[in-house]
Each structure stands twice: as structure tokens, then as C-alpha cells.
Amino acid sequence: MELTLEQELQNAFDEIEIAPDQRHSLTTILNMVKLADVPTYEHMIRCGLLGIKVAKFTHIVDPKALFYADLLHDAGKLLSDPASLKKTEGFGAEDMQEMKKHPVDGYRLLRGIHDFSARILLYHHKYVGEGYPEQIPQSCIDFSEGSAVNIRFYARIVGLIDFNDAMMHRENEKFGGVPTREQGREIMLKHNPDQSYFINQLYDNNIF
Numbered sequence: 717m718e719l720t721l722e723q724e725l726q727n728a729f730d731e732i733e734i735a736p737d738q739r740h741s742l743t744t745i746l747n748m749v750k751l752a753d754v755p756t757y758e759h760m761i762r763c764g765l766l767g768i769k770v771a772k773f774t775h776i777v778d779p780k781a782l783f784y785a786d787l788l789h790d791a792g793k794l795l796s797d798p799a800s801l802k803k804t805e806g807f808g809a810e811d812m813q814e815m816k817k818h819p820v821d822g823y824r825l826l827r828g829i830h831d832f833s834a835r836i837l838l839y840h841h842k843y844v845g846e847g848y849p850e851q852i853p854q855s856c857i858d859f860s861e862g863s864a865v866n867i868r869f870y871a872r873i874v875g876l877i878d879f880n881d882a883m884m885h886r887e888n889e890k891f892g893g894v895p896t897r898e899q900g901r902e903i904m905l906k907h908n909p910d911q912s913y914f915i916n917q918l919y920d921n922n923i924f
């Protein structure tokens with residue numbers, strides 16, 4: 717029997733040993749998102765689960781850190797206009813402007829609660845296409861140079877996982893419906909040429 721996303725999430729909590737207070741924090745945020753928009757909630761859980769797989773595959777990112785950042789990456793959508801958030805067709809420039817607020821909103825929502833993830837999610841749309849947000853708010857935490865590099869590095873991976881999951885699971889106009897796996901690979905390569913080797917590795921090894 718196939719597991720529900722919630723069951724898979726519980727298994728992931730056990731697998732990477734998330735402490736009870738942290739499980740409570742993460743599920744509280746996710747449940748708020750679920751109230752706002754179920755597809756976004758499901759997307760965030762899938763991305764979190766995929767974050768663990770990608771981290772284990774690469775051996776160079778911490779599964780727990782990538783899991784948190786992926787699981788929380790769209791939390792800022794809690795503050796998006798529901799009309800834009802739930803729109804599946806006729807998505808216009810104004811809706812796009814509204815949705816472009818979510819990285820900064822997510823950062824503001826989660827700083828002080830999950831600081832490292834908050835900073836990562838701020839950059840999750842920064843490296844594809846035109847990239848946003850244009851203005852990056854000052855960090856309230858004085859991260860070390862190394863942590864600052866890691867934040868951008870994790871954000872690039874979160875961005876790839878996010879892009880791939882959104883493309884493969886959502887009926888949307890942007891990609892003309894859900895593509896096949898090989899079409900998905902091509903779309904990923906086209907929009908993320910800086911990561912072509914990594915994307916091919918993820919596809920060849922059935923991570924994506």
C-alpha cells in the first residue's frame with residue numbers, strides 16, 4: 717500500500733532524527749500552508765523528502781539542513797493573495813508580481829524560528845531566469861563567510877528541487893501540462909544550464 721505524504725514525512729522525521737519540538741514546529745508551519753493551499757502544502761512535503769534523497773546522493777550537503785530548507789521553502793505563500801495563489805489558469809503579470817513576494821515573506825515569517833532555512837529560502841528563485849527578489853533584506857544574523865556561501869549553495873539546490881517538482885506535479889500553463897520524465901529533463905536543462913551535469917546525474921540515478 718502506498719504511503720500518504722504525511723506518513724512519508726513521519727518516516728523522514730524518524731530517519732534523520734528530527735527532535736520532537738522541531739517536528740512540532742515544522743508540522744505547525746506546514747499545516748498553516750495546508751489551510752491556505754493544499755497543492756502548495758503537498759509540494760513542500762515532496763520537496764522536503766526529495767531534499768533528503770538529493771543530500772544522500774551528493775554526500776556534500778547535510779540531509780537535515782536541505783530537508784528543512786526544502787520543506788519550508790514556500791512558507792511565504794501563506795501571505796500571498798489567495799486569488800493569485802490558487803489560480804491555475806489565466807495567471808497574469810499581476811499574479812506574478814504578487815507571487816514574487818513569497819521569498820521575502822517567507823524569510824520574514826521564519827527568521828528567528830528557523831534562521832538558516834529562512835535565509836536559504838530567500839534565494840530559492842534567485843538563480844533561474846531573471847531571478848527574484850531583486851532586493852535582498854539585510855540578515856538579522858551575522859553568518860560567517862562559510863555559512864553565507866553554504867546558504868547560496870543550498871538555495872541553488874532547493875531551487876532545482878522546487879523547479880523539478882513543480883514542473884512534474886502541477887498542471888500549469890507555464891509548461892503546457894505535466895511533461896514526461898525525459899521532457900522534464902530537457903526543460904530542467906534548458907532553464908538551468910549552469911547545473912546541467914548535476915541535473916543529468918539526478919535524472920540518470922532516478923533521484924529526479
Ligand SMILES: [Fe+2]
Nearest residue numbers: 789790840841
Ligand atoms: Fe517558491
Ligand SMILES: [Fe+2]
Nearest residue numbers: 759789790878
Ligand atoms: Fe516551490
